[in-house]
Amino acid sequence: MNIYEALRESHDAQRELCANLLASAPDVNTRKQLFKSLKVELEAHAAAEERFLYSPMLMEDAGLSISRHALAEHHEMEELMEELTTNDPTVQGWLTRAKALCDKVNHHLDEEEKVFFQLSGKILSDTQKIKLAKEYLADYKRLKIKYSN
Numbered sequence: 001m002n003i004y005e006a007l008r009e010s011h012d013a014q015r016e017l018c019a020n021l022l023a024s025a026p027d028v029n030t031r032k033q034l035f036k037s038l039k040v041e042l043e044a045h046a047a048a049e050e051r052f053l054y055s056p057m058l059m060e061d062a063g064l065s066i067s068r069h070a071l072a073e074h075h076e077m078e079e080l081m082e083e084l085t086t087n088d089p090t091v092q093g094w095l096t097r098a099k100a101l102c103d104k105v106n107h108h109l110d111e112e113e114k115v116f117f118q119l120s121g122k123i124l125s126d127t128q129k130i131k132l133a134k135e136y137l138a139d140y141k142r143l144k145i146k147y148s149n
């Protein structure tokens with residue numbers, strides 16, 4: 001498995017978790033639980049992706065601009081998640097903000113898969129892509145356990 005295949009597995013999980021959250025009934029516990037699962041997935045993925053895709057990309061001149069762009073989007077998602085964590089999921093507007101988060105998530109995933117991974121694929125070597133996949137997966141799994149508790 002290379003780094004892109006490993007990253008895509010979480011991308012698919014994120015898309016599904018977003019769809020489930022947006023389709024959820026306005027019940028506090030259901031929404032809190034669905035949002036927690038999405039948040040854990042997004043945070044574990046973003047952190048491990050920053051370390052094992054964007055960090056090596058930042059070391060290359062050709063990777064600087066797209067990495068900055070991606071990290072800025074991770075930060076925007078983090079801020080929306082903080083807002084959703086603080087606010088009660090039954091208050092008016094909560095689902096609208098959850099939709100704003102998921103629109104951002106879907107845009108980000110599509111951009112990574114269609115643009116960033118292609119460019120990064122030309123910069124990283126095949127050996128690096130395999131090694132980074134192993135490192136990413138180990139960190140992602142560790143963080144998912146850490147953030148779930």
Ligand SMILES: [Fe+2]
Pocket residue numbers: 046049070074108112
């Ligand atoms: Fe990302």
Ligand SMILES: [Fe+2]
Pocket residue numbers: 007011045049109112
């Ligand atoms: Fe990603």
